[in-house]
Amino acid sequence: MFNTDIKVRFNHVDFAGLVFYPRYFEMFNQVIEEWCEGQLGYDFQRLHEDLNAGVPVVHIDVDFKLPSRLGDVLTFALTVEKVGRSSISIVLEAVCDDEVRLKGNLTMVYIEKTGGGGINASEIPPELKQLMLET
Template sequence: MFTNRRDVQIQWGDCDPANIVYYPRYFAMFDDSTSALFAAAGCSKRDLVHVYGLVGIPMVDTRAKFYIPSTYGDVITIESRIEKINRSSFEVIHKVTKDDALAIEAFETRVLVGRDPADPSKLKSAAVPAEIVEKFMRG
């Protein structure tokens, strides 16, 4: 599957008083990395809305394993890839390295959603368009 890598420098505001990245900040980085993954594959979040008529790709499950801490000024590399695509959901794996060592493994499940045709005030899952599947299958 298609993979995207990006370097992230840890900022002062990412850290707790012990100068270690406060773990929820990583989940914001993973969210940005999923957006970057879609954009790098040629399908930005804007495309999801304007081309495919979707509302978004909310996260429905997430977890992470932390091995090595990061501190202010460190540069980490986040490698993101879609591991599995289902009818309306997909699974993303983020591997974070620091100085070439595995620092974090994170996993998320997201669902494509659009407006419910029967009640536009509600959201409803939407099938992953074949064009998007093709973009991520090219590896």
């Protein structure tokens, strides 16, 4: 499991001071970037520029359980559920004050750029796959 904290800031909230739900998706991306860099050793610069690869999200299923407010510190826990040939299934859960605020199931796909500007789902490199399985 990988954990990181995100403080709810003004740019995350609506007029009522509650997190505007699309901002959670930005937070999800931040957590994934921090996981790739901090735990896997594959920051997004290395993935995109050196390996011509990426891990875009292709499916999200989220349960919004309780609202989060300006100033809350959300602890996000990322758990890898399954790593396939080219897909990664993860669970992201945000907790604040011992309350689950939201839980998301995400599917990402390892992609590589091809000649001519295209992209294709590709097999996850063995070293990266092993690191993901250790999360």
